[in-house]
Amino acid sequence: MGDILSGLESMGLGSLSEVDLFHDKEKKVEKKEPEKPVEKKTEEKDLVYEKGVECACCGYSFKEKTIRLGKARMISQDMDLRPRYEEVDSLKYNITACPRCGYAALTKEFTHLSPGQARLIKDKISINFTGLKYENDTYSYDEAIARSKLALVNSIVKKGKISERAYICLTLGWLTRGKSESIAEDEESRDMLVDMLSNEENEYLKKAAEGFAEALLKEGFPICGLDESTFTYLLAALNYETGSYQESMRYVEKILINRAVSERIKDKARKIKEAIAEIRNAGK
Ligand SMILES: [Zn+2]
Structure with missing residues (x-):
């Protein structure tokens, strides 16, 4: 093909300098993967x-x-x-x-x-x-x-x-x-x-x-924007995280016996109950 396309490198088009001038495709022109547009990551x-x-x-x-x-x-x-x-x-x-x-x-x-x-x-x-x-x-x-x-x-x-x-x-x-x-x-x-x-x-x-x-004793709901069941759950979680398992279980039970509490919160409460049971078993 001669060198008639040489010099494309300087424009960043080096991969095109070897193409056949008249015979399209079939010839394997090494196509570069199309560059994915760089999605700028959102930062703080x-x-x-x-x-x-x-x-x-x-x-x-x-x-x-x-x-x-x-x-x-x-x-x-x-x-x-x-x-x-x-x-x-x-x-x-x-x-x-x-x-x-x-x-x-x-x-x-x-x-x-x-x-x-x-x-x-x-x-x-x-x-x-x-x-x-x-x-x-x-x-x-x-x-x-x-x-x-x-x-x-x-x-x-x-x-x-x-x-x-x-x-x-x-x-x-x-x-x-x-x-x-x-x-x-x-x-x-x-x-x-x-x-x-x-x-x-x-x-x-x-x-x-x-x-x-x-x-809980002095204020009415919502407390800190939380309804009663979410707030009770939060108390169960905080007591669990700080090692007050008995206290945590008291709130967990309150959630589990209350029919008005959503299944989503009950599920979360059950996870705490299981975690406490595991810790207690391990301690035996
Ligand atoms: Zn001021």
Whole structure:
């Protein structure tokens, strides 16, 4: 064929330089596999955007990082209902915190603040608050944990609902779990860190279980947006996870004997029951 097509290489068309000028096909022209369009993987930073917020405590206007969860893919849920998304740990973004006065709360509760509560926060938090600092456009686990702790102390100071405090403890437990899972395999002190975080997580979950049990006596449903059966299940799961098997079984039985509870939740409760039975058998 001569060299009349040589030089195509420089245009990236080298594979075409050997084709027969007049005799189509049959001749095996090595066709390159058509390149698959590279699908850009959605990352955490793609889902984060800033939303304008006016502080319910001091009136300051600021921007808060939040996520477009509609674009994230939920892949699973842990036994204690912690949601898992493929691209992002959504729990890092469920707190709104004012950078000026230090008022922080679960985002959906942020605007619910009475004048009396605002006064308590100003007197006990704002007066000492020195600000929040962030490294990047997305929140690290440590930053998210610090924000949740700020929300927790706010909830205590403003005398928020027990269930709200318990839920923030649960969030802290989930974030600690997320942080532990994010430690690189080759991190030198990995085992030690995982151990330490597992203990911390356990403490948070215990506090959450304790607070939710109290909320059950004092508050009406829905509690933290959960109906009675889901909430009872959550108590069963938290008690199971923290080793209070007897307490866990008490909630499991409550679920299993209640005809009004959906099969989906009963199935989840049965899994806990089986897991406890296994542990008890192994202990014998
Ligand atoms: Zn403020």
